[in-house]
Amino acid sequence: MISSKIIELKTNSEFLKAYPIIKQLRPHLNENSYIELILAAQVEDNYKMFALVEEDILVAVIGFKPMITLSTGRYIWICDLVTDSKQRSKGYGEKLLTYVEEWGKEKEFNCVSLSSGIQRIDAHRFYEDKMNYKKVNFVFKKIL
Template identity: 55%
Template structure:
């Protein structure tokens, strides 16, 4: 039996760091907590974890509602990561399905995300397994 649960308390957020750090390697625990808390407060960021049958967090997803002229009202998946030893077991699929269900239940018709150019396995997962369309490139400039 598995469980997907939103993480709201600081203790829960901290417990997800051991998985999140595999994706967000530039963050230490303190900065991770501060950013999650600020994003929850200001951007309605939501963090959910997949717990295995032993009650251990093995995958995490962070997402938030957004509004743009391009997509209208939609959900942006900010973070999706599975612990390296637990990959290819369907946890990412379960978490994205959770986000899709959350989106539908809350009146959103679209879910979007970006993925690093080097993450070819993730791209296959999004396109082939989850049926996402590749619709754009994301550009970034540090200022």
């Protein structure tokens, strides 16, 4: 029987174990900028990172922020969700996203939101068809 667990990553050494997987989603980050951004996001935005571990191997990572806005109220914003490219289509992303949904319910958040790059067609199918997420708006970006 395969042993899987979801753990919260809290230390620099734990974050570094997740780096090779996060790098697949965020290739612009080097190890130093990755750690710096996590630490700043934890302090400033209460950013949290969890990993799915299968048989002592880290296979997927999710990062999110509990948020409150006037438009949505109390909600969870998924910042990062990635499964190791060698481990995809095994239900790991679904497990992590479901875990965060349950985490949010326990802490009385009313929804989970995320954005996904327009080129990520497979991810969109996953969110809409498998996880029952709805497209509700566009995200616009301007580089400063």
